[in-house]
Amino acid sequence: MCKLLYGQTNSFPASGDVGKMAWNDPGPGSTDWYRRMFIHPNGNIGIGTIIPTEKLSVNRKIRTHEIKVEAANSPDYVFVKSHLPDIPSAEDVKVNRVDLGDMNAKLLKKIEELTLYMIELNKIIKSQQNEINQIKSKIN
Structure with missing residues (x-):
């Protein structure tokens, strides 16, 4: 006790x-x-x-159901007049605060989307490099 x-x-x-x-x-x-x-x-x-x-x-771990953070200067780097889909704008964060659990889930989703996009781009780059190599070999 x-x-x-x-x-x-x-x-x-x-x-x-x-x-x-x-x-x-x-x-x-x-x-x-x-x-x-x-x-x-x-x-x-x-x-x-x-x-x-x-x-x-x-000075230890904490457990809670929710944490809301007041962000004085929340960035909106991606677009000048908009923001990433499903991610609150700087103005929205300023007014409504940030729920860390919710924001963490949204950011993880964005990381997964970007990773899949990069994998797809890498496939395209490899395919284009193969085409370049074939064209070079025909020229030489």
Whole structure:
């Protein structure tokens, strides 16, 4: 069980900061308490770290159902007046945010489409090279 000890403050020599911590209950027969979460006085929260450098610093894997990201400058490099099909425009991202899971699936689809396109182009290039070689051999 994790307990937030509101009354406890800890000072850290490196910074002199004082913050609140959540401790993991050691369970029956153990006295091995260890830190799970740290709330810095500046409002930053650390999970797995007592030195959170961002509003939320996590020093382990996380699992979530959804992450939305606000993108200040989302690029629209491909077209001047449009964007890739099925990929939100820079304006759409600015207004509606980006769902990382959804965007990851869309980008993977685009990578697969580009890979198939490159394979097809490579076949065409090889065929054209064969034709060039045949023409060269006839000339010589």
